[in-house]
Amino acid sequence: MNAPSTLMEKDRTAPVKERLVVIGNGMAGCRAVEEILARDSARFDVTIFGAEPRVNYNRIMLSPVLAGEKAFEDIVINGDDWYADNAITLVSGDPIVSIDRATQTVVAKSGRVEPYDRLLIATGSDPFIIPVPGKDLAGVVTFRDLDDVDKMLAAAEKGGPDGPGRAVVIGGGLLGLEAAHGLSLRGMKVTVVHLMPTLMERQLDEAAGYLLKTELERRGQTIVTGGDTAEIVGKDGHVSAVRLKDGRTFDADIVVMAVGIRPGTTLAKSAGLDVERGIVVDDHMVTSDPAIMAVGECVQHRGACYGLVAPLWDMCRSLADAACDAPSGYEGSVTSTKLKVSGIDLFSAGDFSGGDGAEDIVMRDAARGIYKRVVVKDNKLVGAVLYGDTADGNWYFDLLKKGEDVSDIREALIFGQAFASGGALLDPNAAVAALSDDAEICGCNGVSKGKVIGTINAGACSLDAVRSTCKASASCGSCTGLVESLLALTLGGEVQSGPKTMCKCTSFSHDDVRRLIGEKNLKAIPQVMQELHWTTPDGCSSCRPALNYYLLCAWPGEYEDDQKSRFVNERLHANIQKDGTYSVVPRMWGGLTNPKELRAIADVVEKYNAPMVKVTGGQRLDIFGIKKEDLPAVWADLNAAGMVSGHAYGKSLRTVKTCVGSEWCRFGTQDSTGLGVKLERMTWGSWMPHKFKIAVSGCPRNCAEATIKDFGVVCVDSGYELHVGGNGGIKVRATDLLCKVATEAEAMDVCAAFIQLYREQAHYLERTAPWIERVGLDHVKAGLFDDAESVKRLAARFRYSQTFMQDDPWAERVAGKDADLHQHLAEVRPLSFTEFAA
Amino acid sequence: MIGDWLDIGPVDQITSGTARTLPVVGAEEIAVFRTQKNEFYALVNKCPHKQGPLSQGIVHGNVVTCPLHNWNISLKTGEALGDDEGCVPVIPMKVDAGRMYLLRSAVVGKQAA
Missing domain, CATH: 3.30.413.10 (Sulfite Reductase Hemoprotein, domain 1)
Incomplete structure (x- = not known):
């Protein structure tokens, strides 16, 4: 035992660094150390004990590793050099088995004893194993670390007795579905058994859960909701099937148990620390023993335990502040979730269970599988579920965390930031510019907007440089667009110029817009504006008529012409003149006419006192000086003689x-x-x-x-x-x-x-x-x-x-269509001119 | 007794994103706008540029584009936007219980005073 001698050394050589021992080489433990080093790199001698025989990696990125989208090297957060550079002693593959608070030492499985001045417990969580018969059979795995992933990959490679291997995933939550997705991509036939009626019921409401289930089934997975596992059936000591309480049985070569996690509290409990569901900590992440701190999924703070990554970052910041004598205090986290299944965009945050005073705003687009729901309570956003289009997830999450009053933008809230922020956003980057500095850009690595900008200002002027410097967008990549926007915003003129945009409301060119209308099946102007991220609430006088035409051309017979998006001439089917009156040109086929038509035109000119009639360059007659109120009557007379609109006013x-x-x-x-x-x-x-x-x-x-x-x-x-x-x-x-x-x-x-x-x-x-x-x-x-x-x-x-276009628009107006366009609202006759007509 | 506000009828007479006209005997014609966000504004129906009928322009946000030469006029202030200069009188307006009201004194203008 070398503990006494270490203590003596400490007594001899003052001042000495405090000895910080960290139990847990996972995301929380290492992040806490990073935060402490960033504040005061000389304060502690750091020793980290890890149960896994490897360096620190990003556990939430195991899913892409399983799916074959990433390699282990891609998800390493801190490699060997990080430990060396910071003089950190890493003891990996040798878990701590006990804590002796009296002597302030920890003992590892190998017998190694390490003294500490401050101890940090970051033991994370353990997968929950449901207590059913067969749970200990070979082939039953959890989904927690790289070893689990290796077991699953081995099963996928081995295959089944007659063809591809069969996997049953018990648990249809975030982790279970990611495991199922990975195994499915690895060629296995996958069945997901979920106890509750809705997948991911803690994050999703019924509607979004349904969309998700449908999509996963379309991809070939079998999804069993409301399925209660009775037994894991074995054969020769190895798993062979899963049987449900209703009798249904699913063959399995591997069973993944992903029903939930429990805070890893065994060590803390046996050391006599206060433990309830998790290790109880105060706002500075200090346990019931002032020399011992705890952080991450193993803790219970203000009654809450967290199983997601984002709260870790907040906890680690508060912990480091306190450990370096500048206590800030952690106040708990609001969490959001993104499902890391490629091709499925899903976001959820806050409370969407409804309840008193909660109002739902819902938008659905069944054709494209989009569902958005935001919950507003007391004029504040309290919850959001997005399926199919999660681009505004960060924005909603930011509103939610800040608890800002959203009554001003309530109507447009569901359409996302670009719409809700209205004219204030003149370019697509403005959406990002509007985020506050502490808004989270990269959820995987906990990088705020301020940090990304700081990184760019410090010389990282490309996406790759940002990724390698502050790690934003270096993991799942879903925030790449945001980081690119920040690069553009921060570096200004360095942004390369693309093809000319349609107008100032969009970053897309005419060709892009036309192509995307077809590709994305866009069928209405507001939909185009939403899907293509228009930066103005309802466009401008140049994009509106263009979109109206593009949609009309793309979807004949289906798209309903939008009168509001027509220039006045096309809206009133006549040509406006400088005095606000209109000119009327009836069609003369091929320039031919006859006495009946000529008489009708002559009559109209006299009847409505048209000041001028002129022969046009296009071989017909133009009647000038008609008031908008008189247009329908003029058209009726011309129609009666068999004439129709000459479209002298149209892009036609x-x-x-x-x-x-x-x-x-x-x-x-x-x-x-x-x-x-x-x-x-x-x-x-x-x-x-x-x-x-x-x-x-x-x-x-x-x-x-x-x-x-x-x-x-x-x-x-x-x-x-x-x-x-x-x-x-x-x-x-x-x-x-x-x-x-x-x-x-x-x-x-x-x-x-x-x-x-x-x-x-x-x-x-x-x-x-x-x-x-x-x-x-x-x-x-x-x-x-x-x-x-x-x-x-x-x-x-x-x-x-x-076939949809050759109805005379004049005849339609004569028949009463859009009569409002031609009539005054009312007429005001002030008392001084005439008796007031009540 | 006639109040300060002139009732010009229910809001549903104007489709959102459009405008309608209100001729005033002895004074300028008024254009009453309803934006896509269902805000209501009233302006004299004359572009400050060449007197084009603003009521016939395309409404976007709280801006109308004059049908004659594409000047953009703010519905809130009546001012020409961008590089153009000019201003058209705004008639104070309110909506109450689904009806639209214009400030009577602004409607009849100086002529009626």
């Missing part, structure tokens, strides 16, 4: 200009007027990225000016030349020749296909001319002709979409 097919063609003209080669009318009948009413003009000329003299239109047909003796991308506006551009076809039917098909390609690919407010200049004529030709079926397919999509 405007006119089809024609010449008289072979029917009258001595040079005409084909019936250009007839083809023009057919083209207009086919294309009218379709919404497009921008306005779209067509013309058909009956011969190469080109009287209809087809070569400055979006789509132009020039008839020749042998058929039809089809031209695209012309523009007679600000920047004149002659068309490119797209192709030549022999028949009217082919010309119609190519026209429909070209329009559809333009509809599907151009950016909103991009005419065909700049679109073709941007993507190149070859791209357009390839899209149409590389595959023999492309024209047919595109044309079919266009014609399908047109």
Whole structure:
């Protein structure tokens, strides 16, 4: 025994360092030492005893190791060099078996005796083994340390008697499901037996539990809820099956017991310390013996025991503060949970059991498997469950921990930070900027926002550097986006510039948004804004009309046009003029008209005192000076004469200009007027990225000016030349020749296909001319002709979409639709002008 | 006796995210806005730029974009936002028990005084 001599040495050489002995080389013990060293590295001589024969590793990352997503080296927190650099004596593989408080020594299994001035117990927790027959059979394992993982991997490798091995996991909590997932990925057939009706019932409500169960079953696991284990059946001393009390039996080559954990209190209890469920500690993590501290899952603080990692960090900070004579005091932790099963996003925090005065705010999207629920009580967020989309987990957790009043953002709360924070957030990084310095960024390693920023300021200017310096995002990686945002925020101008964004409300480009609408099956403007993290509450006057068009184009017949997102002209189906009145242009198919139409127009002009009528450049008549209140009546009169909207106001097919063609003209080669009318009948009413003009000329003299239109047909003796991308506006551009076809039917098909390609690919407010200049004529030709079926397919999509579009919007308004848009709210006649009408 | 506030009817007359108009005999027409968040604002229905009817603009947040030249006008203050300069009068408004009220003196303006 060398204890006496050590004590004598201490007496001889003063001042000496205090001897700190740590029982437990796990996350809590080592973190406490790190915290102490950070405050005062010269104060203690540190000796750490660990039961496992290895250095300190991140226990919560065992699941990814089991799943094959990480190697052991990836989850080491502190390697050999850390112990050496800090002059820490590590005694691994030699657990402490007793504490002698009288002599202030500890005794290890090997007989080694170590004296201490301060002792830290960090013995963690032990897996709970349900007391059923067969619990001691070979092949029954827990899921606590690397040895357990090795046993599971061996079982997976060995396989079953006839094919893949079969695993039964008892316990459908966090740990059990992670084990099940890992074993499943390792090729085993997995059954999860859970006592309660809902998986992870401590973290999830019924709805989220159901979604989780469905997803796990889809992945091939068998999930048995409400399953009470009666017996683990053995054969030749090895596990062979699990039998439930209801008689059901599941074959098993390995059984993982993951029903829960218990604080590891055996040592403390036999040393005579106060122990209830856990080792009782005060706010400075000191036990009933002032020389002995305890931290982690083995303790009970203010009546609570914790089985999650986050409280550890808080405890260790308070412990180190006290041990270094700057006591702060631990006040308990609010915990949150994330399930580490790849591809399943699940977050839970706080209390969601409901109860008096608690209000639920729920959002579901069954199609995409998203469920979000936040619980508000006394204007404060008290709980949150997120399934499928956990991006806002940190934000909710921060609100919850701070207990901030959320009444101002209550309505938007469920949509997450970007929505709830409204216009204050002008870019996506602002969401992160808005987090407080002590907000947790990396839950795996307990790194706060302030620490990440400090690390970046200290020179870590890449993700890798941050990972290797402060360990944020170095474990499960779910906070990588947050760390990247912090890098961007802290380093400012260093951020590389990507493609131009759609508008200031989003970081996505037009192409990204269109692609994601399809990929993510987005079908409404608020949904797009939510899913794509719009930074403004309801967009702006440039993204709203664009999104409305993109959705209309992507989901014909399904998407409901949003009038609020239309420019006034498209909302009122007329062209606003500088004095706030409107002009009205009825359609004249191919530029043809007749006495009845002309009379009706003449009557309207007189009846409504229209100050001007003008022949337009698109071969029709424009009636000016109509008030918005009179529009429906004007349209009714025009409808009565058989005329419909000319869409002169829309990002849509405007006119089809024609010449008289072979029917009258001595040079005409084909019936250009007839083809023009057919083209207009086919294309009218379709919404497009921008306005779209067509013309058909009956011969190469080109009287209809087809070569400055979006789509132009020039008839020749042998058929039809089809031209695209012309523009007679600000920047004149002659068309490119797209192709030549022999028949009217082919010309119609190519026209429909070209329009559809333009509809599907151009950016909103991009005419065909700049679109073709941007993507190149070859791209357009390839899209149409590389595959023999492309024209047919595109044309079919266009014609399908047109089946929903060719109802005259004027007639709908005449019939009373959206009447509000045309009527005043009321009229005010002040008393001084007239008698007040009550 | 007529109160200080002019009752202009129930809130459900205006769809959220839109505006409606209220002509006033002898004074400027008023645009009454209801935002997507169901806040209510009233402005003179004239853009400070070229007198465009703000009631016909796209409403986003508490901003309306004029339909004529895309000026953005704050519904709260009536001020043009961004680089543009100008201001349109705001009519004090309140909502009580599902009805909208405008401050009478602001509605009739100086002409009626």
